[in-house]
Amino acid sequence: MYSEKVMDHFTNPRNVGEIPDADGVGQVGNPVCGDIMKIYIKVKDNIIEDIKFKTFGCGAAIATSSMVTELVKGKTLEEAMQVSNKQVAEALDGLPPQKMHCSNLAADALHAAIQDYLSKK
Amino acid sequence: MYSEKVMDHFTNPRNVGEIPDADGVGQVGNPVCGDIMKIYIKVKDNIIEDIKFKTFGCGAAIATSSMVTELVKGKTLEEAMQVSNKQVAEALDGLPPQKMHCSNLAADALHAAIQDYLSKK
Ligand code: FES
Numbered sequence: 001m002y003s004e005k006v007m008d009h010f011t012n013p014r015n016v017g018e019i020p021d022a023d024g025v026g027q028v029g030n031p032v033c034g035d036i037m038k039i040y041i042k043v044k045d046n047i048i049e050d051i052k053f054k055t056f057g058c059g060a061a062i063a064t065s066s067m068v069t070e071l072v073k074g075k076t077l078e079e080a081m082q083v084s085n086k087q088v089a090e091a092l093d094g095l096p097p098q099k100m101h102c103s104n105l106a107a108d109a110l111h112a113a114i115q116d117y118l119s120k121k
Numbered sequence: 122m123y124s125e126k127v128m129d130h131f132t133n134p135r136n137v138g139e140i141p142d143a144d145g146v147g148q149v150g151n152p153v154c155g156d157i158m159k160i161y162i163k164v165k166d167n168i169i170e171d172i173k174f175k176t177f178g179c180g181a182a183i184a185t186s187s188m189v190t191e192l193v194k195g196k197t198l199e200e201a202m203q204v205s206n207k208q209v210a211e212a213l214d215g216l217p218p219q220k221m222h223c224s225n226l227a228a229d230a231l232h233a234a235i236q237d238y239l240s241k242k
Pocket of ligand 1: 034035057059060061102156
C-alpha cells in the first residue's frame with residue numbers, strides 16, 4: 001500500500017520538533033480526521049535556514065511533512081512557495097488516494113508559515 | 122488538547138512491531154481516515170505472553186494501541202476480551218471526541234486477534 005520512501009519517512013521522520021524563536025509558524029487542520037499540522041521556519045537572507053514540524057497526524061501526514069522539510073531546507077522563500085502537495089507526493093513515489101487529505105497538510109502548512117513570516121516583516 | 126499520558130504513549134509507544142510466529146493476529150480499519158491497525162498476540166496457558174501492534178494511524182491510534190498492549194500483557198484471554206475502548210481512553214485520561222474513531226481501533230483489533238487465536242485452536 002505504501003512506497004518504501006513513505007515508510008522510510010514515516011518510521012524515521014526528518015526535522016521533527018519545534019523552533020521556539022521561529023520567524024514564521026504555519027498551522028493547518030485536516031477536515032476529515034481533525035488532525036493538526038504545524039510547521040516552524042527560520043529565515044535568513046530570504047533563505048529557509050531551518051524548518052521543523054509537529055503533528056499528531058497519521059503516517060501519511062508525518063511522511064509528507066518530513067519530505068517537505070527536506071525539499072525546502074536551504075531554498076529561497078519563492079522556491080518554497082512553489083512546492084506543491086503534488087510534488088511532495090511524487091517525491092515520496094506516490095500515496096494512496098484515501099490519504100491525499102493527509103498529505104495536503106504539509107505543503108499548506110509550509111505556505112502558511114511563509115505567509116506568517118512575510119506578514120510579520 | 123491531549124493529556125500527558127496520550128502524549129507520552131504517542132511519542133514513546135510501547136510494544137510496537139510484529140510477532141512473526143504470532144498465535145493470533147487481528148486487523149481492523151478506520152472507516153473515517155482509511156488507516157489500519159494490526160495486533161499480534163502470543164498465547165501460553167491462556168495468558169497473553171507477548172503482544173505487539175503496527176499502525177500507520179495517527180497519534181491517537183498509536184497512543185491507544187500502546188496503552189491497550191500494556192493493559193493486557195500478562196492477562197488471561199477472558200480478562201483481555203473484557204477490556205473496552207472506553208477503558209483504554211480512560212486509562213489515557215481521556216481523548217478528544219473527534220478522535221474516538223481512531224481510539225476504537227485498538228481494543229477492536231485486540232479482540233479480533235483473540236478471536237483469531239481461538240478459531241485456530
Ligand atoms: S488520518 Fe489524520 S492526518 Fe491522516
